[in-house]
Amino acid sequence: MNKEKNKPNIDMDTPLFHLSIGEFLEMTKEVTKSVLSESEANKSEKTYLYGLAGLSKLLGCSISTASRIKKEGIFDEAIFQQGKLIIIDKEKFIELMKQKKYK
Template sequence: MNIDKKKPLLQLTVGEFLDLQKASATEKKYEYGLKGLAKMLGCSRSKASVIKSSGILDDAIVQNGNLIIIDKDKAMQLLTQNKK
């Protein structure tokens, strides 16, 4: 993607504009709740609950009451470190 940075936005082609959007879009870094953890790990919600309760992901999880926020990158790093 070689777009002249001095080119006015109104002069971009549709393709150039879409390329810029794709380049600036970042992947979602967080999952929420047991459902999000299960989706991230590709398992059932009950298995996600067991994994969360094991303590392996404690450094990647912030919980306040029923609200659970999981840092995806940190969780995957912790899971790979704790392979048996």
């Protein structure tokens, strides 16, 4: 005998104490799946910082110190500049910081 799972149609206004244990578990599974899929989608998106202000915020230093760090060229793989526009790939920058001993 094959038993088909009947998904309960739960109204969002239904109080929790009116749900059976099975309905509650089914609801938590679906919520968990949706939260995990959203977090995976957010992880796949690149995070960029813009300008020396963004770099200084990431490093927790002044803008002049961020400018000096950028000019040293240690993190050129993570920093892209077109004219006055500066874009920093946050994940790549952090990865390079872990690899290199910066003083």
